[in-house]
Amino acid sequence: MNIKVMYHTTTGNTRKISQAIASAVGVQAELIEKNTSFEMPVDLLFIGDGLYGGKAHKSTIAFIDQLSPATVKNAAVFGTYGGQPIIVNYIKKLLQDKGINVIDGQFGCKGKAWFFINRKHPDETDLNMAQEFAKRTMEKLT
Ligand SMILES: Cc1cc2nc3c(=O)[nH]c(=O)nc-3n(C[C@H](O)[C@H](O)[C@H](O)COP(=O)(O)O)c2cc1C
Numbered sequence: 813m814n815i816k817v818m819y820h821t822t823t824g825n826t827r828k829i830s831q832a833i834a835s836a837v838g839v840q841a842e843l844i845e846k847n848t849s850f851e852m853p854v855d856l857l858f859i860g861d862g863l864y865g866g867k868a869h870k871s872t873i874a875f876i877d878q879l880s881p882a883t884v885k886n887a888a889v890f891g892t893y894g895g896q897p898i899i900v901n902y903i904k905k906l907l908q909d910k911g912i913n914v915i916d917g918q919f920g921c922k923g924k925a926w927f928f929i930n931r932k933h934p935d936e937t938d939l940n941m942a943q944e945f946a947k948r949t950m951e952k953l954t
Pocket of ligand 1: 820823865896897924925926
């Protein structure tokens, strides 16, 4: 099975989660930046971001816009947020609007924000739960 883990981060929290997921599935996490392109078809794309002003980052939105069911057979969503746990549903909707199958059971957790909110997150428990999410997702496809 061909798997990718891709993420955007502004302050580093989502990178930690993506690296935990990537190590659980045996690949390297890849950063989504402005103009990151996506051509090689995958069976499963793990994709994640933080929440910024109630939305995913514009790089992530532009990245998803170029995806299609021809290049992404299945997607699994993860994300981090300060207080509003809406990032996973936000990304899920972007993917579904492109016709991409999103596997049930996304992963979200709090991330450190503005120096004092969620100071310790993502923590060890968050990282372990992200890895469990990755394994469960893989099991659903095999
Ligand atoms: C510019 C900015 C805007 C943010 N807006 C929100 C928001 O609207 N709602 C929320 O719950 N958290 C918000 N946060 C908190 C982030 O979602 C949280 O810190 C997240 O873990 C950031 O992910 P990252 O470290 O991967 O960039 C914001 C953070 C930043 C830096």
